Amino acid sequence: MSQNHYSTIIIGAGLSGLACALELQNQEHSDFLVLEQSDKPGGRIRTEEVDGYLLDEGFQVFLDSYPTAGQLLDLPALNLKKFEPGALVHLNGHLYRAMDVFRRPQHIVSGLLSPIGNIFDKLQIASLRKALKKTTIETITQRKEHTTKEHLRQSGFSERIIDTFFKSFYGGIFLERELQTSSRMFEFTFKMFTEGSATLPARGMGQIPQQLAEQLPPAHIRYHTAVEFIEGQSVYLSTGETFTADQIVFATPINITRSFLPSLRLPERPWRSVTNLYFSADYSPLGEPIIALNGDNQGLINNVAVLSDLSPHYAPEGKSLISISLLGLPNQEGLTDEIRKELRSWFGAQVDKWQHLATKAIPKALPEHLPDAAPLPEPEPPYFLCGDYLESTSIEGAIISGQKSAKKVLAHAKN
Numbered sequence: 001m002s003q004n005h006y007s008t009i010i011i012g013a014g015l016s017g018l019a020c021a022l023e024l025q026n027q028e029h030s031d032f033l034v035l036e037q038s039d040k041p042g043g044r045i046r047t048e049e050v051d052g053y054l055l056d057e058g059f060q061v062f063l064d065s066y067p068t069a070g071q072l073l074d075l076p077a078l079n080l081k082k083f084e085p086g087a088l089v090h091l092n093g094h095l096y097r098a099m100d101v102f103r104r105p106q107h108i109v110s111g112l113l114s115p116i117g118n119i120f121d122k123l124q125i126a127s128l129r130k131a132l133k134k135t136t137i138e139t140i141t142q143r144k145e146h147t148t149k150e151h152l153r154q155s156g157f158s159e160r161i162i163d164t165f166f167k168s169f170y171g172g173i174f175l176e177r178e179l180q181t182s183s184r185m186f187e188f189t190f191k192m193f194t195e196g197s198a199t200l201p202a203r204g205m206g207q208i209p210q211q212l213a214e215q216l217p218p219a220h221i222r223y224h225t226a227v228e229f230i231e232g233q234s235v236y237l238s239t240g241e242t243f244t245a246d247q248i249v250f251a252t253p254i255n256i257t258r259s260f261l262p263s264l265r266l267p268e269r270p271w272r273s274v275t276n277l278y279f280s281a282d283y284s285p286l287g288e289p290i291i292a293l294n295g296d297n298q299g300l301i302n303n304v305a306v307l308s309d310l311s312p313h314y315a316p317e318g319k320s321l322i323s324i325s326l327l328g329l330p331n332q333e334g335l336t337d338e339i340r341k342e343l344r345s346w347f348g349a350q351v352d353k354w355q356h357l358a359t360k361a362i363p364k365a366l367p368e369h370l371p372d373a374a375p376l377p378e379p380e381p382p383y384f385l386c387g388d389y390l391e392s393t394s395i396e397g398a399i400i401s402g403q404k405s406a407k408k409v410l411a412h413a414k415n
């Protein structure tokens, strides 16, 4: 007969649920079970292999400066491949280099001459780097918040650099180009970019949750197991089974947790959406591991990267894998043709030879993270919240949240 009572049940095997489970295991609290509705771990991070191409679920990067994620993961085993620091910016039909001149000093002259911002912007970036290097993440999370756009303006950045660079660079991170996201998120990511590199695991982003899940005994995670509802300490599954637990961790996105715990009155958080198109080509249009941004403020494309320029595992031999991100969920009808047309102004006629591999529309990518959101209510034990929405909406935030909820579970279990 299978066990149906556990000390702790964790609902969701995204990064936050996995990090929670690992922390419990490390603290020798081993009577736990993770329930996951999908066929594999990772939640919003997954990689699918299709005809020799590795297709991540949306363009995501791992910042190798994430301190907590860096401690939990075996980074050498992920074989992280780095993007060049900085970006190419597509503006008025040209691709300009906007490089991090501290790490790529050879680009200082082209950087100063490029039309992406002015000399004061470049000095401002230097002073922001210096200030944020000295500031801890803890301090950033307690700072007064406003929108990222207000923050950039108050910091003295010109409208030009906001329009040509920040809107697409941070648009790609926040999944919104109006830069309404909290300035704390801006400062956190700016600090992480200053201290490290944007990377991809050589064999796809899905390796990150995979590596965490492999550290747990297989019997402690059940896939294809959706939780339908909770009543007291009972967890009712779609399979018709019922489990009970002394502690129940909701490592599900905020909207799902909200429906499990209606009396808690978690606020509704709108989702930021993104659409990702993958193309295959015989040659890389960029020829280097760098992110290219739309600095024109026109068109649907936000950013372009050739993932096989970072890691050859992303495409079969002799092929390049091109990833195009569009913010929101544009109408799918005729979308490939429209994007190909737009890409012609970036890369010329070669794009007509590219083969469209897949379009991934991701309606629920990131929960909105606006400034001055009301503090979230916390449930009474035996319930515990867990998820990126409690910290920063990022890989680092999800892992921190998982570890914090495990500590709360352990404190409760001891009493």
Ligand SMILES: Cc1cc2nc3c(=O)[nH]c(=O)nc-3n(C[C@H](O)[C@H](O)[C@H](O)COP(=O)(O)OP(=O)(O)OC[C@H]3O[C@@H](n4cnc5c(N)ncnc54)[C@H](O)[C@@H]3O)c2cc1C
Pocket (backbone or CB within 6 Å): 011, 012, 013, 014, 015, 016, 017, 035, 036, 037, 038, 041, 042, 043, 044, 045, 057, 058, 059, 060, 061, 062, 063, 225, 226, 227, 228, 251, 252, 253, 256, 274, 362, 364, 365, 366, 386, 387, 388, 389, 392, 393, 394, 395, 396, 397, 398
């Ligand atoms: C397109 C995209 C781009 C991103 N870019 C970046 C980036 O570049 N860098 C970065 O750091 N972060 C990025 N992020 C954010 C990062 O991926 C997330 O913050 C993180 O993965 C969230 O983890 P989580 O555990 O909080 O939630 P989730 O990953 O959503 O995990 C929740 C889990 O709960 C499961 N679940 C839901 N309902 C049930 C149920 N009823 N029963 C059982 N299981 C259930 C789900 O299947 C899922 O596995 C991006 C996200 C997306 C989608």
